[in-house]
Amino acid sequence: FLNRAQTNEWKGWMQIAFVAYHLANAQAVFIPIRWFVSAYVWMTGFGHARYLDKTRDVSLARFAKMIWRMNFFAAPLSLATGTPWIQYYVVALHTVHFALVFLAYALVIALARARRPDGSSRLKWIALVLLAATVVVVWELPGTYEATLRPALRTAFGRDFEAYFWYRTRMDYLSSLSGAACAAAFPRLVAAWTRLEERLAAGKRAAACRDASALLALPLAAAAAACVVAVVRCRGPDRRVSDHRRYVLVHPYIAT
Numbered sequence: 414f415l416n417r418a419q420t421n422e423w424k425g426w427m428q429i430a431f432v433a434y435h436l437a438n439a440q441a442v443f444i445p446i447r448w449f450v451s452a453y454v455w456m457t458g459f460g461h462a463r464y465l466d467k468t469r470d471v472s473l474a475r476f477a478k479m480i481w482r483m484n485f486f487a488a489p490l491s492l493a494t495g496t497p498w499i500q501y502y503v504v505a506l507h508t509v510h511f512a513l514v515f516l517a518y519a520l521v522i523a524l525a526r527a528r529r530p531d532g533s534s535r536l537k538w539i540a541l542v543l544l545a546a547t548v549v550v551v552w553e554l555p556g557t558y559e560a561t562l563r564p565a566l567r568t569a570f571g572r573d574f575e576a577y578f579w580y581r582t583r584m585d586y587l588s589s590l591s592g593a594a595c596a597a598a599f600p601r602l603v604a605a606w607t608r609l610e611e612r613l614a615a616g617k618r619a620a621a622c623r624d625a626s627a628l629l630a631l632p633l634a635a636a637a638a639a640c641v642v643a644v645v646r647c648r649g650p651d652r653r654v655s656d657h658r659r660y661v662l663v664h665p666y667i668a669t
Contacts, residue, residue, distance in 0.1 A: 451668030458592025510589035
């Protein structure tokens with residue numbers, strides 16, 4: 414598995430790709446760049462979910478520190494140039510999805526501490542369900558976004574801000590969820606991988622094959638489900654994925 418230094422390098426190369434894409438207006442690589450953005454948001458969900466699960470640090474100081482770290486350059490730059498903050502959409506997505514993951518964990522941990530101060534190993538799964546319910550209801554259930562976030566964002570920041578916020582967040586709304594799900598399953602994945610290596614080293618190939626099948630079953634099932642949803646969302650004679658405007662309809666399910 415990739416370590417912290419490797420994932421940081423991965424993020425750095427993707428940031429270079431984002432800048433080059435916009436400087437060159439390279440529409441020919443629109444779809445791969447969308448995948449890079451989704452990967453960045455996935456790592457946001459994974460990294461913060463892992464941290465919160467291990468430390469249970471849902472303090473206001475932690476939240477403020479992370480918001481500052483994500484925006485300490487983009488926010489002053491936005492003020493200095495007059496460019497709307499949402500136009501720095503990678504920063505905006507990073508911020509929004511961190512807030513979603515943090516708030517889901519914070520609510521669950523706060524309720525758990527009120528009942529059992531020692532916490533529970535099931536907290537991450539409860540937080541994951543809460544996060545899933547939130548993103549599906551807001552970004553997938555018709556009418557919810559229009560009745561909640563849209564009027565609030567238009568009142569606070571204007572119509573253009575809200576429209577771009579919807580466009581950007583809708584494309585990657587599932588990515589932090591899948592990252593958080595992987596973070597929740599990560600300890601079991603590591604244990605299963607270690608057991609697989611031990612059985613291979615001991616020459617127990619049949620048992621190793623069973624373990625490998627179990628490891629692959631869930632990711633393959635998730636990929637198949639995403640493909641089915643993408644096909645359903647893209648059904649119709651005029652919906653071609655090669656069209657950028659049509660692609661954004663299926664991107665949340667393909668890139669996740």
